[in-house]
Amino acid sequence: MTPPEPPALVYAFAVCRGGDLPGTALDALDALDVLAELPGLPELPGLPGPGTGAPVRTLAAGPLTAVVQDVPAAGFGEAALRQRLADRDELERCARAHHAVITAAAALAPTVPLPLATLYLDDGRVREALGERETSFLSALDRIAGRAEWGVKVYAPTGPPPAPQTASEAASETSSETASAVGPGSGRAYLDRVRTRQRNREQRHTLALRAAERVDAVVRGLAVAARRLRPHGVEVTGAHRTHVLNAAYLLDLGRERELHAALASLRRDETDVQIELSGPWAPYSFADGGIADGGTAP
Known part of the structure; x- marks a missing residue:
């Protein structure tokens, strides 16, 4: 019972x-x-x-x-x-x-x-x-x-969404692709275009990851502890940017001005990415002494 x-x-x-x-x-x-x-x-x-x-x-x-x-x-x-x-x-x-x-x-x-x-x-x-x-x-x-948590997120823009096509533009594009498909070498040209677009995306992503690492290194230099968190998916970021760094940093109180100055400099240098700062927060990411596995409904 x-x-x-x-x-x-x-x-x-x-x-x-x-x-x-x-x-x-x-x-x-x-x-x-x-x-x-x-x-x-x-x-x-x-x-x-x-x-x-x-x-x-x-x-x-x-x-x-x-x-x-x-x-x-x-x-x-x-x-x-x-x-x-x-x-x-x-x-x-x-x-x-x-x-x-x-x-x-x-x-x-x-x-x-x-x-x-x-x-x-x-x-x-x-x-x-x-x-x-x-x-x-x-x-x-x-x-x-004597410390507070700050969050830093870095995003790689993926470009604006394509403008919606009119019916005539769609018909013209379809006609052009059909014509190309029956021409000599058309299949190879199409695959080359696809590979080029893919290669450009990969290069942009690699540059964004390197920029994110530089951002992380600078902020870690100011912090007493740091933690990488899971990047957000497209349902949070939207379809037009990719989350490449989601990190939390524990800083001594009084270092806020240094942090803001460092990020201002990074934003000027790292033009391939978007850098966002949030905080100060209660130190959620660094309070490992908690009872996350002990507090449950009866």
């Missing part, structure tokens, strides 16, 4: 060092205006969580502090959560709320972000999970203290 679900679960957003983020600090987070990009969420007394009406709070666990919120099991149990996160709009809303809490906490203290929808049965289970990973959490907090 399946045991009944508890009336509430505990949603864990992040982990800080004990004492770095006292409960009274949550009230001060209202001033960060973290609600501005979260339309439809209620004004909570502390932080905006996934819109449940309960305040975000801190939970002491030995030398660590978890940032948590009580959520109704009816909306966050395993089946309900799976259904909610299968909806693209609901997934985006939850992800934005999750990120807003982490960003607000990280503005006050070094913060290890936890994965979206990290849920526990009660406060005791949260403390158990943090206790099991106490050493790795403390190491992660030492690693990210």
Whole structure:
């Protein structure tokens, strides 16, 4: 017989060092205006969580502090959560709320972000999970203290899309290809054109990859840690550019001006690619002390 679900679960957003983020600090987070990009969420007394009406709070666990919120099991149990996160709009809303809490906490203290929808049965289970990973959490907090994550993306333009043909242009092109197909050497000429286009594409891609490596080398020189991430596909980038570098860098606070200057110089030199910078972020890519494999719906 399946045991009944508890009336509430505990949603864990992040982990800080004990004492770095006292409960009274949550009230001060209202001033960060973290609600501005979260339309439809209620004004909570502390932080905006996934819109449940309960305040975000801190939970002491030995030398660590978890940032948590009580959520109704009816909306966050395993089946309900799976259904909610299968909806693209609901997934985006939850992800934005999750990120807003982490960003607000990280503005006050070094913060290890936890994965979206990290849920526990009660406060005791949260403390158990943090206790099991106490050493790795403390190491992660030492690693990210006084630092922020920056993202750099490099794209290779593939050129503008071909203009749509009129009916007469299409008919003329078809007639021309038909005429060429029956002429002497026409098949060889066609294959030569195809090979040339393919070779040009490969050369452009190779140049873009080399440019991306130079960008990565410069930014790595400023960072204390770097991580290559999976490039985005055409569904994210669009059909007219190719993602050739997706990287995250952990930089000491105060090096922002050097980073911006370095990328400005790279943009002038690397004219074959597009370079985008984002950040500063909470150090999602460098908080390996997290409990990504430990926080699940009950």
